[in-house]
Amino acid sequence: MKKGFACAFLALVVVACASSNQIPAQAPTSTGVTDALEEQNMILSEQDSGRTVEIGVGEVVTVRLKENPGTGYRWSVDATDGLDLIGDRSEVGGAIGAAGVREFQFRPTKVGSYELHIKNWREWEGESSVVGRFNVRFSVK
Numbered sequence: 339m340k341k342g343f344a345c346a347f348l349a350l351v352v353v354a355c356a357s358s359n360q361i362p363a364q365a366p367t368s369t370g371v372t373d374a375l376e377e378q379n380m381i382l383s384e385q386d387s388g389r390t391v392e393i394g395v396g397e398v399v400t401v402r403l404k405e406n407p408g409t410g411y412r413w414s415v416d417a418t419d420g421l422d423l424i425g426d427r428s429e430v431g432g433a434i435g436a437a438g439v440r441e442f443q444f445r446p447t448k449v450g451s452y453e454l455h456i457k458n459w460r461e462w463e464g465e466s467s468v469v470g471r472f473n474v475r476f477s478v479k
Contacts, residue, residue: 379397379398379399380399380400381400383401383403384403386474387472387473388473389475390474390475390476390477391474391475391477392476393446393478393479394446394479395446395448395449395478398443398445399421399443399444399445400441400442400443401442401444401454401472401474402439402440402441403442403458404438404439405428405438405440406431406436406438407428408434411460411467411469412461413442413456413458413470414457415442415455415456416455416456417453417454417455418444418452419452419454420446420447420448420452420476421444421452421454422446422447423444424443426442428441429441446476451477453475454472455471455472455473457471458472
């Protein structure tokens with residue numbers, strides 16, 4: 339009797355779980371300085387490389403770049419003249435080995451013209467391993 343009740347209960351739990359349509363979201367993994375801020379004033383991507391962007395002192399700039407850390411290639415900030423790095427996180431892809439997104443957040447500290455340089459590379463292999471670059475000039479008002 340107890341065995342039959344336990345089997346029926348287990349079957350009910352399995353059916354209830356299988357019929358659920360909710361898929362848990364994957365939370366981004368923090369990889370450094372601080373978690374990204376909720377406030378976002380400007381979002382840049384690979385297509386914005388080479389641009390000159392106007393922004394105000396204290397405004398937040400988010401840079402989102404595709405990254406596949408499973409291959410060893412990671413985006414790394416090369417130069418941030420006049421910009422404070424205030425956020426650095428990775429969003430992993432949906433499957434093992436899938437590409438994700440690296441997100442950096444910066445805040446300009448003073449009026450002026452500044453350049454941001456980020457490179458995609460295998461750090462242990464040196465400069466010859468660079469496979470991508472992201473460069474933006476900021477005109478801070």
